[in-house]
Amino acid sequence: MKLLKPVLALGLALTVLAGCSSDSESGSPLVSAAKNLSVAMLKQRSTAAAPPVTRADLAKLNVPIIKGELKTGAWTIYLVPITRSGSVETWSTSDDLTVTFRDGVMMQTRGFGPDLMQASVPTRAQLASGGGSHRRSYFYLDGADKMHRFDYNCSVSTIGAETITVVGRQHSTRHIAETCRGAEHEFTNEYWFEGGNFIRKSKELLVPGWGYMELARVIDNG
Amino acid sequence: MSAFKTPAGRFLLATSVVALCASGFAVAETAPSLNFYGATGLIDMPSGEAQPDGNLTVSSGHFGPISRTTLSFQVTPRISASFRFLGIRDWNANSACQPNCTTGVDQFDIYYDRSFDLRYKVLDESRYLPSVTVGLQDFAGTGILSGEYIAATKHITPSLKATVGLGWGRLGSYGSIGSPFGTRDPIEVGEGGNVNFGQWFRGPAAPFAGVEWQATDRLALKAEYSSDDYGLESDKRGTFDRKSPLNFGAEYKLSPWITLGGYYMYGSELGFAAHFLMTPGQRPLGGVRDGAPDPVKLRPSRSVDADAWSPEWVTQESAAPIFITNLNKRLEQDGIVVEAIGYSANSAEVRIRNNRYDAEAQAIGRVARAMSHVMPASVETFEIVPLVNGMPASRVKVRRSDLERLEYDPNASAAMQNAVSVSSPGQRAPNLTYDPDLYPSLSWSIAPYNRVRLFDQKSPFKMDVGLRFTGRYEFAPGWVLQGSATKKVAGNLDEPPPNITTGLQPVRSDVDLYDANADPALESLSLTKYAYLGGDVYGRVSVGYLERMFGGISGEVLYKPVNSRWAVGVEVNYVAQRDTDGLFGFSEYDYRVATGHVSAYYNFAPGFHAQLDVGRYLAGDVGATLAVDREFSNGWRVGAFATKTNVSAEDFGSGSFDKGIRLEVPLTWGTGAPSRRKYETVIRPFGRDGGARLDIDGRLYETIRDYQDAGIQQQWGRFWK
Numbered sequence: 040m041k042l043l044k045p046v047l048a049l050g051l052a053l054t055v056l057a058g059c060s061s062d063s064e065s066g067s068p069l070v071s072a073a074k075n076l077s078v079a080m081l082k083q084r085s086t087a088a089a090p091p092v093t094r095a096d097l098a099k100l101n102v103p104i105i106k107g108e109l110k111t112g113a114w115t116i117y118l119v120p121i122t123r124s125g126s127v128e129t130w131s132t133s134d135d136l137t138v139t140f141r142d143g144v145m146m147q148t149r150g151f152g153p154d155l156m157q158a159s160v161p162t163r164a165q166l167a168s169g170g171g172s173h174r175r176s177y178f179y180l181d182g183a184d185k186m187h188r189f190d191y192n193c194s195v196s197t198i199g200a201e202t203i204t205v206v207g208r209q210h211s212t213r214h215i216a217e218t219c220r221g222a223e224h225e226f227t228n229e230y231w232f233e234g235g236n237f238i239r240k241s242k243e244l245l246v247p248g249w250g251y252m253e254l255a256r257v258i259d260n261g
Numbered sequence: 262m263s264a265f266k267t268p269a270g271r272f273l274l275a276t277s278v279v280a281l282c283a284s285g286f287a288v289a290e291t292a293p294s295l296n297f298y299g300a301t302g303l304i305d306m307p308s309g310e311a312q313p314d315g316n317l318t319v320s321s322g323h324f325g326p327i328s329r330t331t332l333s334f335q336v337t338p339r340i341s342a343s344f345r346f347l348g349i350r351d352w353n354a355n356s357a358c359q360p361n362c363t364t365g366v367d368q369f370d371i372y373y374d375r376s377f378d379l380r381y382k383v384l385d386e387s388r389y390l391p392s393v394t395v396g397l398q399d400f401a402g403t404g405i406l407s408g409e410y411i412a413a414t415k416h417i418t419p420s421l422k423a424t425v426g427l428g429w430g431r432l433g434s435y436g437s438i439g440s441p442f443g444t445r446d447p448i449e450v451g452e453g454g455n456v457n458f459g460q461w462f463r464g465p466a467a468p469f470a471g472v473e474w475q476a477t478d479r480l481a482l483k484a485e486y487s488s489d490d491y492g493l494e495s496d497k498r499g500t501f502d503r504k505s506p507l508n509f510g511a512e513y514k515l516s517p518w519i520t521l522g523g524y525y526m527y528g529s530e531l532g533f534a535a536h537f538l539m540t541p542g543q544r545p546l547g548g549v550r551d552g553a554p555d556p557v558k559l560r561p562s563r564s565v566d567a568d569a570w571s572p573e574w575v576t577q578e579s580a581a582p583i584f585i586t587n588l589n590k591r592l593e594q595d596g597i598v599v600e601a602i603g604y605s606a607n608s609a610e611v612r613i614r615n616n617r618y619d620a621e622a623q624a625i626g627r628v629a630r631a632m633s634h635v636m637p638a639s640v641e642t643f644e645i646v647p648l649v650n651g652m653p654a655s656r657v658k659v660r661r662s663d664l665e666r667l668e669y670d671p672n673a674s675a676a677m678q679n680a681v682s683v684s685s686p687g688q689r690a691p692n693l694t695y696d697p698d699l700y701p702s703l704s705w706s707i708a709p710y711n712r713v714r715l716f717d718q719k720s721p722f723k724m725d726v727g728l729r730f731t732g733r734y735e736f737a738p739g740w741v742l743q744g745s746a747t748k749k750v751a752g753n754l755d756e757p758p759p760n761i762t763t764g765l766q767p768v769r770s771d772v773d774l775y776d777a778n779a780d781p782a783l784e785s786l787s788l789t790k791y792a793y794l795g796g797d798v799y800g801r802v803s804v805g806y807l808e809r810m811f812g813g814i815s816g817e818v819l820y821k822p823v824n825s826r827w828a829v830g831v832e833v834n835y836v837a838q839r840d841t842d843g844l845f846g847f848s849e850y851d852y853r854v855a856t857g858h859v860s861a862y863y864n865f866a867p868g869f870h871a872q873l874d875v876g877r878y879l880a881g882d883v884g885a886t887l888a889v890d891r892e893f894s895n896g897w898r899v900g901a902f903a904t905k906t907n908v909s910a911e912d913f914g915s916g917s918f919d920k921g922i923r924l925e926v927p928l929t930w931g932t933g934a935p936s937r938r939k940y941e942t943v944i945r946p947f948g949r950d951g952g953a954r955l956d957i958d959g960r961l962y963e964t965i966r967d968y969q970d971a972g973i974q975q976q977w978g979r980f981w982k
Binding site for chain 1: 540542543544545546547548549550551552553554556558559620669670671672673674675703704705706707708893894895933975976977978979981982
């Protein structure tokens with residue numbers, strides 16, 4: 040098995056071991072990745088034991104808050120607004136994940152890794168109308184930093200009235216579905232409109248073939 | 262808020278990217294698999310297929326006494342190349358040379374050899390036609406594995422494919438149907454390393470065939486009829502008993518990156534193979550994961566807040582240090598340092614150092630956004646000048662109004678790319694002010710190192726590990742005093758290989774003496790001045806202990822227009838060979854040499870780069886080096902080089918002339934987190950003294966070009982990341 044050694048060596052050599060240095064920016068990314076992982080694992084354990092976050096906890100912060108869930112609840116984030124420019128709003132977590140909405144509809148994300156880099160999305164009014172059709176384009180970067188564009192034809196339909204619960208409070212909403220078909224994927228976004236055209240909650244595609252982000256407006260005016 | 266975040270799920274996201282990338286490609290009915298030679302094929306026989314473009318594979322195949330480890334690269338969709346290391350155990354156990362196996366090839370218990378292959382896919386599979394490949398196996402050198410073939414592969418059902426082929430040389434040695442193209446003359450080995458044109462497709466030809474059935478997504482079953490009779494290994498040397506031409510195997514795909522196989526070979530032996538796949542073009546984790554940027558800060562409307570737009574701030578004194586401080590506060594977490602700023606009422610130039618982003622465009626994007634927060638509203642033009650070793654490498658102009666207008670545009674990336682210009686660094690802003698706190702700056706590190714010696718005659722692989730101490734002192738922009746020292750902790754590099762004298766000064770072949778004697782060792786200690794000389798011209802002068810084996814003075818001038826695909830440079834060095842103890846002396850060899858090259862660089866096709874160096878090498882020999890690399894936008898490079906000088910093959914020694922392959926792997930490719938670190942390796946089948954160049958850090962071309970037009974544009978998608 041002597042000849043396996045060069046293979047092992049290649050693997051070993053690719054593994055740049057941890058070192059120490061005066062320059063924090065150029066510190067080993069492997070070390071920081073490992074740190075993140077251990078922090079994440081600790082957090083996960085502690086969150087499992089911790090009591091669920093209540094509306095009162097969130098209200099204390101005195102800022103508008105969106106609760107985001109990925110992979111049907113496996114990952115929960117809380118977002119607060121950081122900038123607004125016209126109808127575009129960017130919301131951020133404390134650890135630099137951002138979601139940007141145009142007219143209340145998700146159109147960019149950053150910090151997640153496989154981010155929605157840019158998109159053309161329908162207006163809130165188009166969705167609130169409960170019918171009609173439109174086009175969407177989503178743009179993502181691949182592992183070569185090349186932009187890929189995915190186009191979809193979408194149609195809007197009304198599912199009906201629905202009472203939903205967002206962190207302990209009930210809301211009467213109209214449940215709207217937006218079904219989009221593209222050359223390679225199809226997906227359905229859902230919106231729960233409250234009092235005309237306020238999006239109380241939505242479930243919007245983050246990455247084709249992977250999954251959705253559920254976004255619920257918990258605190259409206261902090 | 263931190264109490265509420267649960268970033269654990271972040272790791273789940275990695276899986277999504279694979280799905281996204283997969284959707285971009287048409288998935289073949291079955292993947293082209295690899296054989297014992299690490300070439301696309303069946304078990305021991307090749308097939309008519311090829312790997313996907315750009316794939317890099319490492320295969321390790323073993324059966325009976327035979328082990329082969331192969332690095333293969335799909336250079337283009339049609340061309341692939343392999344470099345292989347072969348070992349045959351029990352080489353003398355049953356050989357006719359017993360009991361006096363002491364000379365020539367008989368002196369080894371294990372026979373080691375290296376070989377190169379080239380393959381060309383002539384035809385793609387279509388509805389009625391098979392894919393067809395012509396291959397040259399072990400086409401240069403001693404030729405123990407030499408064979409040529411043409412093979413055709415066609416799917417019969419979506420999960421079943423059949424291969425038939427005709428082989429020559431080794432692949433025509435069993436069940437021959439005659440010699441269609443004449444007799445095969447014996448190889449004139451000489452010092453090895455020469456291309457055996459005269460043999461190709463000559464001598465007996467024999468058919469081979471096989472089938473591969475993709476039983477499940479992960480499991481494939483293979484059977485083949487081999488046209489290789491292993492005359493040397495089986496009949497002549499008795500290393501194993503070849504009883505049958507039939508081979509059978511099962512391969513299991515452990516993950517997209519690893520396939521394992523088990524085989525029953527030639528009616529008598531069990532076999533095992535492991536294949537590792539890398540996709541240099543695509544990071545396995547997809548898009549890079551990094552904290553979100555600060556969104557662009559919009560200026561207030563001029564009609565609402567006219568005061569904010571007033572250019573009067575320009576007359577304030579000491580604004581520059583405040584801007585630098587504020588920019589650096591915002592850019593600290595991005596690993597970017599603003600070194601200097603110069604401005605007028607409507608334009609600002611910042612000089613930045615990017616310590617973090619593998620994608621230069623992302624660094625530019627982060628700086629532009631930071632400027633939108635810090636610069637007064639009257640500043641409309643942002644000029645970002647990336648510095649490398651204190652030298653400006655280019656000038657990127659971004660209009661602030663484009664930044665504000667395009668950030669949320671559905672076409673943000675392409676529109677911004679069109680709006681931004683990259684030009685040569687040009688004149689510095691008249692009132693450019695450096696951050697007084699930046700220079701002098703000292704940085705240092707202590708990190709493990711490993712040093713590998715491949716293919717010395719006693720053992721194919723030797724390694725040392727230890728600690729490396731490095732220090733870097735920049736006392737003014739472009740002035741760098743740097744040094745590194747190593748202390749070995751463990752290893753076996755001090756076991757010397759057999760001493761082979763060449764007809765040349767041992768400028769490299771005494772590496773084992775340096776390995777053995779220099780511990781601790783001062784690897785380098787040198788003072789370098791880097792300078793931008795104006796226009797498209799850059800310069801460098803280095804003096805000191807430049808590398809492990811040489812010290813002296815080195816000067817270089819490079820002409821590299823910022824938007825061009827080519828560059829030329831001249832390097833002149835006068836160096837002396839250092840003592841093997843790794844300290845300060847030069848007396849052991851008392852060897853001085855003037856060496857230098859004229860170099861031409863050319864990006865001749867997207868992703869393909871060539872470099873030609875013509876000049877005088879360390880041993881005083883004169884000649885040229887041609888290097889061709891496949892370059893991926895994420896920084897991966899896979900290349901080959903060859904040097905021919907006026908040294909005779911006899912004086913050069915084994916291999917006849919210097920050649921090898923080189924790999925450059927950006928750390929970001931593996932981790933998915935931004936970093937500028939790269940792992941580089943050069944594999945030379947025969948490292949000798951002819952065609953050796955000075956191994957100096959900071960050569961200008963590689964220093965500059967990442968930050969020039971092509972380097973910025975190829976990862977432009979990261980501007981808005």
